[in-house]
Amino acid sequence: EAGVVQSPRYKIIEKKQPVAFWCNPISGHNTLYWYLQNLGQGPELLIRYENEEAVDDSQLPKDRFSAERLKGVDSTLKIQPAELGDSAVYLCASSPDRGTEAFFGQGTRLTVV
Amino acid sequence: AQKVTQAQTEISVVEKEDVTLDCVYETRDTTYYLFWYKQPPSGELVFLIRRNSFDEQNEISGRYSWNFQKSTSSFNFTITASQVVDSAVYFCARLTGANNLFFGTGTRLTVIP
Numbered sequence: 360e361a362g363v364v365q366s367p368r369y370k371i372i373e374k375k376q377p378v379a380f381w382c383n384p385i386s387g388h389n390t391l392y393w394y395l396q397n398l399g400q401g402p403e404l405l406i407r408y409e410n411e412e413a414v415d416d417s418q419l420p421k422d423r424f425s426a427e428r429l430k431g432v433d434s435t436l437k438i439q440p441a442e443l444g445d446s447a448v449y450l451c452a453s454s455p456d457r458g459t460e461a462f463f464g465q466g467t468r469l470t471v472v
Numbered sequence: 473a474q475k476v477t478q479a480q481t482e483i484s485v486v487e488k489e490d491v492t493l494d495c496v497y498e499t500r501d502t503t504y505y506l507f508w509y510k511q512p513p514s515g516e517l518v519f520l521i522r523r524n525s526f527d528e529q530n531e532i533s534g535r536y537s538w539n540f541q542k543s544t545s546s547f548n549f550t551i552t553a554s555q556v557v558d559s560a561v562y563f564c565a566r567l568t569g570a571n572n573l574f575f576g577t578g579t580r581l582t583v584i585p
Binding site: 459 | 476505507509514515516517518519522524563567570571572573574575576577578
């Protein structure tokens, strides 16, 4: 069974440019998470989806970040415009049900220059 | 705040030594889940174990063991006879009753050959 797939693996953009990250969760997993991980830190939750509904986006900086999960499967996280401080690894994870472990993708390493 | 605290930022041990990674959590939930994840240099978070708040039974899996004590809000992780391949960052995490997964700041373990 395929794991959580994220693309791209690496992205370098200039500040003020837009960027998008894509995540394909494990088939059948209803819960999808987006996390941000800064160097030397633990993952920080940005948004959680239950199927296609964003049930917790309280940590998402909505002035520049947006996310969607159309049809409750794939998800896209967008930043517009990117700032230097957005350089980090963006992780996507999915879990099959409440109370179960989340499985993570390899992440997208974003560098804003 | 309902935090997960990993007070040990970095630990170094010599191969074959035992090592314990500490995790202390805060919660107001009566039902919650605790996890340990491993993040090797490749960057992908690997699930190790899940415990629910009603099961305080300790668990052993090969060289890994976990000690969950609700009385002290701790969920510690011990690696017996450490190996170089155990070198990684280890994260403790808690799943809230609302199904949000929060991580500690991680402990970087270095096993010296």
